[in-house]
Amino acid sequence: MANKHSINFSTHVAAGLLCAGMISSVAQADEGSEPELLETMSMLQTMTHKSSLAIDHKNSGLLDFYAHELEEYIEKAESIESSDGKPIGQLVKGMLAPKFKAFKSAAEGSDWKSISSSFDSMIDSCNSCHQATGYNFINIKRTDKNPYMQSFESDN
Ligand code: HEC
Numbered sequence: 001m002a003n004k005h006s007i008n009f010s011t012h013v014a015a016g017l018l019c020a021g022m023i024s025s026v027a028q029a030d031e032g033s034e035p036e037l038l039e040t041m042s043m044l045q046t047m048t049h050k051s052s053l054a055i056d057h058k059n060s061g062l063l064d065f066y067a068h069e070l071e072e073y074i075e076k077a078e079s080i081e082s083s084d085g086k087p088i089g090q091l092v093k094g095m096l097a098p099k100f101k102a103f104k105s106a107a108e109g110s111d112w113k114s115i116s117s118s119f120d121s122m123i124d125s126c127n128s129c130h131q132a133t134g135y136n137f138i139n140i141k142r143t144d145k146n147p148y149m150q151s152f153e154s155d156n
Contacts, residue, residue, distance in 0.1 A: 047073060048140065070100065
């Protein structure tokens with residue numbers, strides 16, 4: 001009997017600790033991920049812009065490089081569990097990742113029309129997620145302006 005009691009007691013304590021742990025880890029994820037989310041978004045924007053310029057110049061080597069960079073930042077965004085109560089990782093996996101995959105496989109070929117249109121669909125998914133998370137005022141739009149001290153021509 002004494003044994004049964006102590007088992008019950010420790011089960012309760014363990015469950016209590018588990019709950020406390022879960023609550024504090026969710027709170028930590030929320031607190032910790034906001035600057036990380038903003039930095040990741042900012043890098044996604046840069047890599048998307050640079051990919052766009054590489055597409056404009058039909059520069060396969062450079063596009064391949066930026067597609068890999070994009071992939072890494074998308075993985076980083078997938079690892080952000082939540083921010084401001086929004087399930088970031090899940091949304092990135094459901095909305096952006098499939099569109100990125102389609103773009104990446106198009107980019108492995110040389111049909112620039114389909115590369116460009118799959119890239120446009122990927123950008124649409126960026127904006128769909130901004131709408132889904134209440135950031136509809138963040139509207140990503142392709143531009144052919146090159147603000148970088150870098151040439152996107154393919155023959156250099
Ligand atoms: C989870 C859905 C989601 C997806 C997918 C997503 N974003 Fe975001 N984005 C957000 C949220 C949420 C914020 C606001 C972040 C904050 O509160 O700090 C944001 C903010 C931004 C910002 C503002 C930060 C800045 O530096 O101005 C940019 C730019 C941005 N996203 C670009 C992109 C691009 C480009 C893509 C697609 C390649 C993308 N986002 C995909 C949710 C998403």
